[in-house]
Amino acid sequence: MSMDKxxxxxxxxxxxxxxxxxxxxxxxxxxxxxxxAKKHGKEDPxxxxxxxxxxxxxxxxxxxxxSIEIRRGERVGIIGANGAGKSxxxxxxxxxxxxxxxxxxxxxxxxxxxxxxxGFSAELTGRENIYLNGAILGMTKTEVDKKIDEIxxxxxxEQFIDTPVKRYSSGMFVKLAFSVAAHLDAEIMIMxxxxxxxxMKFQRKCLAKMRELAIDENRTVLYVSHNMxxxxxLCSRCVVLDHGKKAFDGEVEEAIKLYxxxxxxxxxxxxxxxxxxxxxxxxxxVNLEKAxxxxxxxxxxxxxxxxxxxxxxxxxxxxxNMGLRFELTxxxxxxITAFVVQNLSGKKGERVSKRFLLDISALAQGRYYTRxxxxxxxxxFAEPETVENAAGLVILKRLRTETGLRWQKVWGSVVxxxxxxxx
Amino acid sequence: MQxxxxxxxxxxxxxxxxxxxxxxxxxxxxxxxxxxxxVTAYKQTILGPIWIVIQPLMSTTVFTVIFGIIAHVSTxxxxxxxxxxxxxxxxxxxxxxxxxxxxTFTGNARIFGKVYFPRxxxxxxxxxxxFVNFILQTSVFVILVxxxxxxxxxxxxxxTLLLTPLLVxxxxxxxxxxxxxxxxxxxxxxxxxxxxxxxxxxxMYITPVVYxxxxxxxxxxxxxxxxxxxxxxxxxxxxxxxxxAFHWVFWLISVAVxxxxxxxxxxxxxxxxxxxxxxx
Numbered sequence: 001m002s003m004d005k006x007x008x009x010x011x012x013x014x015x016x017x018x019x020x021x022x023x024x025x026x027x028x029x030x031x032x033x034x035x036x037a038k039k040h041g042k043e044d045p046x047x048x049x050x051x052x053x054x055x056x057x058x059x060x061x062x063x064x065x066x067s068i069e070i071r072r073g074e075r076v077g078i079i080g081a082n083g084a085g086k087s088x089x090x091x092x093x094x095x096x097x098x099x100x101x102x103x104x105x106x107x108x109x110x111x112x113x114x115x116x117x118x119g120f121s122a123e124l125t126g127r128e129n130i131y132l133n134g135a136i137l138g139m140t141k142t143e144v145d146k147k148i149d150e151i152x153x154x155x156x157x158e159q160f161i162d163t164p165v166k167r168y169s170s171g172m173f174v175k176l177a178f179s180v181a182a183h184l185d186a187e188i189m190i191m192x193x194x195x196x197x198x199x200m201k202f203q204r205k206c207l208a209k210m211r212e213l214a215i216d217e218n219r220t221v222l223y224v225s226h227n228m229x230x231x232x233x234l235c236s237r238c239v240v241l242d243h244g245k246k247a248f249d250g251e252v253e254e255a256i257k258l259y260x261x262x263x264x265x266x267x268x269x270x271x272x273x274x275x276x277x278x279x280x281x282x283x284x285x286v287n288l289e290k291a292x293x294x295x296x297x298x299x300x301x302x303x304x305x306x307x308x309x310x311x312x313x314x315x316x317x318x319x320x321n322m323g324l325r326f327e328l329t330x331x332x333x334x335x336i337t338a339f340v341v342q343n344l345s346g347k348k349g350e351r352v353s354k355r356f357l358l359d360i361s362a363l364a365q366g367r368y369y370t371r372x373x374x375x376x377x378x379x380x381f382a383e384p385e386t387v388e389n390a391a392g393l394v395i396l397k398r399l400r401t402e403t404g405l406r407w408q409k410v411w412g413s414v415v416x417x418x419x420x421x422x423x
Numbered sequence: 424m425q426x427x428x429x430x431x432x433x434x435x436x437x438x439x440x441x442x443x444x445x446x447x448x449x450x451x452x453x454x455x456x457x458x459x460x461x462v463t464a465y466k467q468t469i470l471g472p473i474w475i476v477i478q479p480l481m482s483t484t485v486f487t488v489i490f491g492i493i494a495h496v497s498t499x500x501x502x503x504x505x506x507x508x509x510x511x512x513x514x515x516x517x518x519x520x521x522x523x524x525x526x527t528f529t530g531n532a533r534i535f536g537k538v539y540f541p542r543x544x545x546x547x548x549x550x551x552x553x554f555v556n557f558i559l560q561t562s563v564f565v566i567l568v569x570x571x572x573x574x575x576x577x578x579x580x581x582x583t584l585l586l587t588p589l590l591v592x593x594x595x596x597x598x599x600x601x602x603x604x605x606x607x608x609x610x611x612x613x614x615x616x617x618x619x620x621x622x623x624x625x626x627m628y629i630t631p632v633v634y635x636x637x638x639x640x641x642x643x644x645x646x647x648x649x650x651x652x653x654x655x656x657x658x659x660x661x662x663x664x665x666x667x668a669f670h671w672v673f674w675l676i677s678v679a680v681x682x683x684x685x686x687x688x689x690x691x692x693x694x695x696x697x698x699x700x701x702x703x
Binding site for chain 1: 427430433434448449451454455456458462463466533534535536537539697700701
């Protein structure tokens with residue numbers, strides 16, 4: 001394998017597999033016990049009750065045949081859902097674990113910040129920790145000597161630099177730790193959401209520093225985050241990972257669009273096979289079986305799109321005058337609004353599919369969780385009694401064009417349209 | 424400063440893949456870890472680093488009382504305190520190196536999961552830290568030897584002293600080597616931690632630490648001397664006190680065993696370190 005001069009990282013068919021299930025029990029006695037039981041065809045006495053037993057050799061592929069070339073000075077963002085293989089890729093690059101197959105080649109040194117402050121020692125002072133942490137990250141003492149003033153200044157901790165870090169606030173701790181990492185002399189910098197900590201002002205400062213290092217000093221930056229705005233701010237190229245495979249590699253805007261659209265794509269449709277998505281209710285008179293978005297392929301809705309929803313349920317007994325409520329909560333699970341339909345009825349054993357169109361044009365941009373609640377009422381004055389209650393599909397609302405004022409999350413989730421100024 | 428060296432990683436398992444040049448690049452880290460240990464070990468204690476010296480003095484006193492005064496174990500006519508202290512200090516070095524290095528994987532799982540540096544840095548830093556303690560303790564021992572010589576006691580330091588740096592190095596290598604093997608095994612089987620705990624204290628009793636090898640029946644003295652630590656302790660004591668003898672054949676065997684242990688240790692350690700983090 002060879003690498004041309006401008007290329008700093010090159011991976012070929014990089015694959016990482018993990019063995020599923022419990023790898024050994026950690027004690028020799030139990031492993032022998034399990035081995036003995038297996039050999040004699042008995043049930044493993046150490047298997048957790050109810051745990052799914054994995055076939056021997058059943059494996060999970062965290063990163064699957066991943067090949068990429070990264071050139072000097074590129075700022076590459078890596079995005080993808082949890083478990084897509086982002087962290088595995090960074091771990092392989094930073095040599096924390098080794099690949100099952102394939103290879104990696106890189107030029108120069110890699111400074112990885114998978115966590116800030118690794119190896120900080122509480123008893124040591126800020127200054128001593130800078131040296132120790134620098135050394136752990138691969139700097140020599142002379143290199144730290146040259147940078148120490150810059151590091152201290154960047155950390156905004158001058159005043160406490162000769163105090164043991166155990167007396168630091170968590171914010172100061174993070175700032176100091178990040179400053180060390182940001183001043184490494186490495187050609188390649190790897191960051192895994194380290195910016196999620198620390199205050200906003202400091203985050204901005206760090207992002208700016210990373211950009212500066214990449215542009216002015218031609219360093220290469222690899223950045224993993226779930227925060228799309230920091231990806232947009234920092235990166236010049238973006239890779240989307242999906243189930244361990246490269247789903248996209250290129251323009252940042254395009255990658256983010258693809259990722260946000262494709263997130264949770266398994267939940268365009270959902271079948272309630274077990275009860276974990278349902279809340280227990282006193283009288284289960286209805287059984288919700290399936291929910292799906294009708295005739296569309298994504299959970300993303302733009303501007304005035306209506307949500308075409310189809311629910312399938314069966315009646316466990318004769319039901320009359322039943323209502324169905326679609327509850328909507330925002331990303332913090334605060335209730336926003338609900339849609340209600342009434343006068344549903346059915347006979348015991350009957351199975352029905354109904355289609356609904358939900359008008360969400362008033363919703364601001366964002367992620368909304370839903371819940372489907374079936375309820376009955378004795379009469380018009382009685383409290384509704386819930387007879388089935390299940391978590392629903394997630395709705396992502398996007399605005400294609402945002403003209404004029406940009407709606408802020410803190411203003412709320414409903415964009416009110418009706419206001420007129422009279423004189 | 425542009426570093427253009429190319430690093431290549433793949434899935435192949437090389438039998439002996441330890442990169443000593445890289446290890447050398449991380450020497451500052453070893454130094455800083457030792458410093459950290461020295462600083463943190465005795466922070467917020469009243470006596471501070473004096474503890475390093477108090478420990479062996481206290482246990483030597485206990486040994487002198489129990490084995491010398493109560494049990495009347497022979498010391499080949501040597502002053503009892505010096506006799507026990509020589510064995511005690513060297514054994515302390517051996518057992519603490521072994522303890523430190525055998526916990527390399529289990530004790531550092533968190534940091535190993537977040538950042539890469541040559542994993543060997545940890546046991547080496549542990550050995551160096553224990554070496555510093557050992558040197559301090561030995562200085563006190565040497566002072567006592569000089570005092571006894573001046574007072575005209577039956578103590579005869581001799582030319583074998585020239586061997587002691589080698590003996591100390593060998594102790595460090597042997598204990599760390601065993602530790603590397605143990606740490607690689609404990610990465611999967613935690614029970615071995617328990618074994619190491621009492622195994623080390625049992626090993627002390629089949630090593631001539633609290634008795635001279637001359638006390639052992641001639642017919643199976645050779646068996647005792649096959650324990651690689653035995654000739655080290657015997658020779659060390661002989662060099663300072665002039666008691667016993669220098670069993671050079673057994674010492675050479677012990678040196679060979681040390682070499683083998685270190686070699687095997689490095690191989691298993693290197694094999695385990697690559698994917699250890701997946702099994703934590």
